[in-house]
Ligand SMILES: [Zn+2]
């Protein structure tokens with residue numbers, strides 16, 4: 408249930424809330440501008456935390472799990488916003504200013520990410536320069552690699568050996584061990600384990 412921040416009335420889902428706030432004479436965009444914390448909640452509910460950039464110390468990406476554009480950017484339906492690119496909405500919902508003449512560039516180079524800490528405003532010239540500089544050669548851990556990391560962790564291998572075996576950075580291995588990234592990669596239960 409989602410409570411309306413104006414009157415407290417609960418709606419079963421976001422669509423219901425959008426319908427309800429019209430009773431207060433507000434559009435969704437006005438409501439979210441006034442209550443950005445609720446927009447943040449909505450974003451948190453639809454992302455998966457994933458350590459995509461293994462080689463940069465910037466923390467996990469917030470990977471949008473909802474609608475995506477053909478280029479891989481997250482799309483969000485928020486009636487009344489001038490854009491429905493999730494990363495732009497997320498950036499503003501977290502209190503950062505962004506005007507329409509600026510692009511919002513991904514430091515992590517991962518289009519579905521909407522972690523405001525990975526976003527920086529720039530021009531299209533910056534974007535082209537950035538892309539050429541990085542040459543999109545960063546390492547992304549595949550699910551198969553992560554699976555292997557988990558397997559070796561469960562066998563008690565030291566981090567350095569796991570790194571040499573899988574190619575994952577030490578920081579990534581720690582994040583995987585602590586379930587701070589790649590939470591979607593799990594291993595099947597063995598007979599002796601009780602699933603929960
Ligand atoms: Zn209300």
Ligand SMILES: [Zn+2]
Nearest residue numbers: 468515520525
């Ligand atoms: Zn990111």
